[in-house]
Amino acid sequence: MARSSKPYSPLRSLWNLAWRAPLMAVPFAAFFHFLQGLPARYFGQFYAIALVFSYTIGLGIWLTGFLDQRAARGRTLDAKAGGRGVILVILRYMGASLLSMLVASLILHFTLLPGMLGNWRSVTILLIYGILFSSLFMGISFAFTFYEHAIARARSEEELNLARRIQRQFLISNFPQRPGLEVHAVNVSSKEVSGDFYDVVPVGEAGHLLCIADVSGKGVPAALLGSMLQASLRTQAPLATGVAQIVANINRLVCDISPAGQFATLFLGHVDEVTMRFSYVNAGHNPPVLLGADGSRRLLEEGGTVVGVSELVPYAEGAVTLAPGDRVVFYTDGLSEGMNARREMYGDDRVAEFAAGLPARQDPREQIDAILADLTRFLAGVEPQDDITLMVLRVREVAS
Secondary structure: OOOOOOOOOOOHHHHHHHHHHHHHHHHHHHHHHHOOOOOOHHHHHHHHHHHHHHHHHHHHHHHHHHHHHHHHHHOOHHHHHHHHHHHHHHHHHHHHHHHHHHHHHHHHHHHOOOOOOOOHHHHHHHHHHHHHHHHHHHHHHHHHHHHHHHHHHHHHHHHHHHHHHHEEEEEEOOOOOOOOOEEOOOEEEEOOOOOOEEEEEOOOOOOEEHHHHEEOOHHHHHHHHHHHHHHHHHHHHHOOOHHHHHHHHHHHHHHHOOOOOEEEEEEEEEEEOOOEEEEEEEEOOOEEEOOOOOOOEEEEEEEEEOOOOOOOOOOOOEEEEOOOOOOOEEHHHHHOOOOOOOEEEOOHHHHHHHHHHHHOOHHHHHHHHHHHHHHHHHHHOOOOOOOOEEEEEEEEEOOO
């Protein structure tokens, strides 16, 4: 996944301190010089004093950040302690600043300003100015840090938007127009990029491969594996002897190169427009529902387990013969597992029931729009938490 900010680097942070401290010393030197009302020739002395404070307090804050990073390795922050954690961080850095201010005062006491800490009044005034100086120094330091994080986040979002545009180009939008078939699909991602994908690949004179898949996880890692699966599918389409062979090859590929624990559910079908034979393999995916023109329903479940678990998994091939007016509705679990505020899921049964109630002659694009609109009504304002992909295949009626 794209980063929201650069990883912490002690050397980079120390380098930033080296060039920022002299700059931050200027306004503080000017403030104390103006406060004393001395001639301009004394500004250099005030700047030297401010520079000692700036570097010493900066080093104290840097050391605190360094120790915080080391202590945070391998530790998970409790979300419930978020507010308390922020207060503790502020207090810790404030304490480091005051301690650093005392060290700077001792340095000046024995070098540039002998007797600087000679009485309680001097110490009290120094403490007051130290708190002010430390607070301002911390404010400027945090401002620089937040600015860097904001720039890094903007770059990260720009990269994700670019990835999303590239991914959109892989998902076809111009679907084949055939005399006997209509097909349409959409993908709605829950993040900038999606772990779902669909594809419709022409094979030969009158055949098409129809694929829908859902990669485990979300965001960029899932999208990368999804793009790889799609590329593998398109590479194999002209060569493979059947859908079971293609899925078996994809399974071996995922097992070889994907991280441990990453897998994908996948449904791959091949439709022959001449015979209307629809052969398919369901690799652990939500079973598409075949809605017959005669009112029948059938779930397309034949196949095997998800791809990416084991190279030894066998995949069986199922087949049905489509008739004019038949429809096949393919979808990912982002649709069926959509949950409303009452924690009720949309459900596979509702997908099949609602799709069956749509006019059989309705264009697949319109059917998809109607299903997504019904999901939106069901969610009642709750944002989907997973990617949603939906495809509809319709067999045209014979012209009379």
